[in-house]
Amino acid sequence: MKRRSFLKKFALTSTGLVLTDIALASSNHWNKKREKLIILHTNDTHSNIEAFPDNHSKYPGMGGISKRYALIQKIRSEESHVLLLDSGDIFQGTPYFNTFNGVLEMKCMTKLGYDASTMGNHDFDIGMDGFLEAKKHADFPFLCANYDFSKTILKDATQRFKIFDKGFIKVGVFGIGVELNGLVPRTAYGDTVYNDPISIANATATELKNLGCDLVICLSHLGFEYKSTNKVSDMTLAENSKNIDIILGGHTHTFLDEPVVKRNMSNKNVLINQVGWAGIQLGRIDIDLKKAFIGKQNVVIR
Amino acid sequence: MNNLLRILFLLIFGIAVFACTPKLFIESEQIKVCNLQQEDTVLSAFISPYKAEMDQQMNVKIAESKHDFLVARPGSNLMNWMADAVFVNQTKNKRLSLPVFCLLNTGGIRSSIGVGDVKLQDLFKVMPFDNTLVWVKLPMNTLKKIETYINSSGGEPISNAIVENGTLIIQGFEKEYDFFWIITSNYLSNGGDNMSFFDDAIETIETKQLIRDVLIEEAQIQKVLQNDSKSRIR
Numbered sequence: 198m199k200r201r202s203f204l205k206k207f208a209l210t211s212t213g214l215v216l217t218d219i220a221l222a223s224s225n226h227w228n229k230k231r232e233k234l235i236i237l238h239t240n241d242t243h244s245n246i247e248a249f250p251d252n253h254s255k256y257p258g259m260g261g262i263s264k265r266y267a268l269i270q271k272i273r274s275e276e277s278h279v280l281l282l283d284s285g286d287i288f289q290g291t292p293y294f295n296t297f298n299g300v301l302e303m304k305c306m307t308k309l310g311y312d313a314s315t316m317g318n319h320d321f322d323i324g325m326d327g328f329l330e331a332k333k334h335a336d337f338p339f340l341c342a343n344y345d346f347s348k349t350i351l352k353d354a355t356q357r358f359k360i361f362d363k364g365f366i367k368v369g370v371f372g373i374g375v376e377l378n379g380l381v382p383r384t385a386y387g388d389t390v391y392n393d394p395i396s397i398a399n400a401t402a403t404e405l406k407n408l409g410c411d412l413v414i415c416l417s418h419l420g421f422e423y424k425s426t427n428k429v430s431d432m433t434l435a436e437n438s439k440n441i442d443i444i445l446g447g448h449t450h451t452f453l454d455e456p457v458v459k460r461n462m463s464n465k466n467v468l469i470n471q472v473g474w475a476g477i478q479l480g481r482i483d484i485d486l487k488k489a490f491i492g493k494q495n496v497v498i499r
Numbered sequence: 500m501n502n503l504l505r506i507l508f509l510l511i512f513g514i515a516v517f518a519c520t521p522k523l524f525i526e527s528e529q530i531k532v533c534n535l536q537q538e539d540t541v542l543s544a545f546i547s548p549y550k551a552e553m554d555q556q557m558n559v560k561i562a563e564s565k566h567d568f569l570v571a572r573p574g575s576n577l578m579n580w581m582a583d584a585v586f587v588n589q590t591k592n593k594r595l596s597l598p599v600f601c602l603l604n605t606g607g608i609r610s611s612i613g614v615g616d617v618k619l620q621d622l623f624k625v626m627p628f629d630n631t632l633v634w635v636k637l638p639m640n641t642l643k644k645i646e647t648y649i650n651s652s653g654g655e656p657i658s659n660a661i662v663e664n665g666t667l668i669i670q671g672f673e674k675e676y677d678f679f680w681i682i683t684s685n686y687l688s689n690g691g692d693n694m695s696f697f698d699d700a701i702e703t704i705e706t707k708q709l710i711r712d713v714l715i716e717e718a719q720i721q722k723v724l725q726n727d728s729k730s731r732i733r
Contacts, residue, residue: 246546246550247546247550248532248534252613254611254613258533258534259531259532259533260532261532261538262546263538263539263542263543263546264532264533264536264537264538264539265532266542267536267537267538267539268530268532268536270539289627289628290609290624290627291623291627292553292556292620292623292624292627293549293553294627295623295627296549296552296556296557297549301546305542305545305546309542323629378690379690379692379693380691380692381691382685382686382691383689383690452529453529454529455527456527468525470527477531477532478529478530478531478532479529479530479532480527480528480529480530481527481528481529481530482525482527483525483526483527484525485526
């Protein structure tokens, strides 16, 4: 039985973000091969199948799922451990959605090879039955930890988390949704119960760590930050969290220049990222696993 | 002396521990998806029949626009156009003696309209939601709550009403009333966008008309979209 303790610290350096002390462990495994985990992510793609037109006032020629796919394929050809994730609001925003009721979005995301997504408030826009119908075309799981769908038709359609084995690390991914009351018509979310995001996120993250996950990622549709501090956001979640390493957010369509780092309850750092909306950007977070071995041989991830 | 040695030992030990600290490097990049990238031809070919089907339905000219119609708080031409189109459509052939105005939500206008042909898809982009119009009767004292809401949000689309120096005034009625009517979307009347003042409703009439259909109808009647860029929140 190997004992592992995770002491994580992020520090900002000129070359990028550095996560120090990923793990202090005793193990005989010692992989000298250069390995990286590449996390690719989107949020609030909002049915933007095509790129914005070249005469668009704000985002001329930007976005487009076909270009995004080419980009992802290139990265996959260069790297062996890639996770592709989405933080919700796949639906609504272009006539593709009105014409095909979300089916094309699901088919395209499946072709792009998404590993998981969470549900945003707009993913309720054609009701839970509409979502379920479109989801038939999705070959990836929807992760929702704080929506209790047990009294609804979505009761077997989503899961709380999924664990991915990537190289020699285990990555736990779970989803957290925004409060539906006041945002989504009652008729659209029916008997869905919204549970407190922070307590559910902490419980799920702890569960994932106990299941041996080396890295825990929260797909959040809470929104990056609000003026009112009593409204839960990715920033407040990070501050009040335990065992979450990375929050990939959505909802507020926030274009961050780079991920934001926040201290959690255990005084460890949490990385928060969000890439605007409409597929204008693809977030890429590289975790260089080789650099994790700087120092002593007994320091490994697994 | 002993203490000094102890401090020195701790210092060296500390430095040694620090030097051995393992590091996991994280690099990040927000990759712009733009014209520098190639499309994936296989995926583009997969999408193209969907695009053709959508275009066939959506590429229909409805009207023309001589201005850029934009959304901007506190008030803008697109916000005015949308609220006016709804108000005009709903009050056609009605003699209005009661206080009534239209209130929509800025957040519900999802796109702008450029100069040139206004196509069906443009109005789908402006109003993608399948929301319907409702008439809601509210007690007069609810007007203050709406005023507070608009002042704090910074501006919502309104028609037949203005907010002057922070006071919401309904236009075009003379007698005193202890109630008024609002023409709005079922999304808002159900408490959407935190418009909880609709909880005060005395009566709600569902028109079952899609807001988008009403916009299409009015745009077709106007032929050239009517431009009123003066903010009604002032």
